[in-house]
Amino acid sequence: AQSVTQLDSQVPVFEEAPVELRCNYSSSVSVYLFWYVQYPNQGLQLLLKYLSGSTLVKGINGFEAEFNKSQTSFHLRKPSVHISDTAEYFCAVSEIHNAGKSTFGDGTTLTVKP
Amino acid sequence: DTGVSQDPRHKITKRGQNVTFRCDPISEHNRLYWYRQTLGQGPEFLTYFQNEAQLEKSRLLSDRFSAERPKGSFSTLEIQRTEQGDSAMYLCASSLVPSGGSYEQYFGPGTRLTVT
Numbered sequence: 001a002q003s004v005t006q007l008d009s010q011v012p013v014f015e016e017a018p019v020e021l022r023c024n025y026s027s028s029v030s031v032y033l034f035w036y037v038q039y040p041n042q043g044l045q046l047l048l049k050y051l052s053g054s055t056l057v058k059g060i061n062g063f064e065a066e067f068n069k070s071q072t073s074f075h076l077r078k079p080s081v082h083i084s085d086t087a088e089y090f091c092a093v094s095e096i097h098n099a100g101k102s103t104f105g106d107g108t109t110l111t112v113k114p
Numbered sequence: 115d116t117g118v119s120q121d122p123r124h125k126i127t128k129r130g131q132n133v134t135f136r137c138d139p140i141s142e143h144n145r146l147y148w149y150r151q152t153l154g155q156g157p158e159f160l161t162y163f164q165n166e167a168q169l170e171k172s173r174l175l176s177d178r179f180s181a182e183r184p185k186g187s188f189s190t191l192e193i194q195r196t197e198q199g200d201s202a203m204y205l206c207a208s209s210l211v212p213s214g215g216s217y218e219q220y221f222g223p224g225t226r227l228t229v230t
Binding site: 004009032034041042044045090092094101103105106 | 118147149155156157162170205207217218221222223224
């Protein structure tokens with residue numbers, strides 16, 4: 001079984017500041033890792049994913065994340081945020097050999113202030 | 115490709131009534147998933163289908179819940195004898211497997227259920 005912990009439930013930042021949203025996971029097997037974004041009244045949208053290879057992955061809207069196997073973390077970063085980045089962000093994992101479902105964290109609300 | 119659609123978007127029902135939700139996945143996707151999301155939490159897995167076969171069900175899915183995917187296309191999720199604790203957002207997602215191994219899921223906008 002897997003579990004996902006998003007370490008911050010709310011992250012307020014000012015526009016153009018950098019941001020990091022933290023995600024730790026637990027699994028006894030190898031996993032795929034995902035970050036999704038959910039804007040108000042919309043469905044979840046994939047930001048980026050780690051499957052294998054380079055531990056630094058780049059996604060849409062200028063976001064990137066780094067997979068750290070030893071620390072079982074997959075933190076999401078953006079060097080300069082915009083007002084439009086205000087949303088709920090979810091980290092998720094899927095077992096590589098049983099990727100029929102994803103286990104999600106409880107989400108981090110990113111609020112970008114002018 | 116119009117994405118994953120769900121109907122209705124909102125449903126208000128009285129306790130004890132039955133409700134049914136529909137999900138239309140992306141047309142070429144063979145896997146379809148149902149999740150439930152309550153306020154302040156991430157989506158929780160309920161069940162998934164590969165084509166018309168239901169491959170896994172969560173312990174969260176009590177006997178009052180049933181899901182079907184006839185002909186491997188759209189899916190329905192029915193809740194019988196609704197309880198106030200069933201109030202949540204019900205999310206549907208689909209994916210194409212195999213797809214280079216990514217199992218990336220595409221989500222619909224959800225159906226918000228309120229049980230009064």
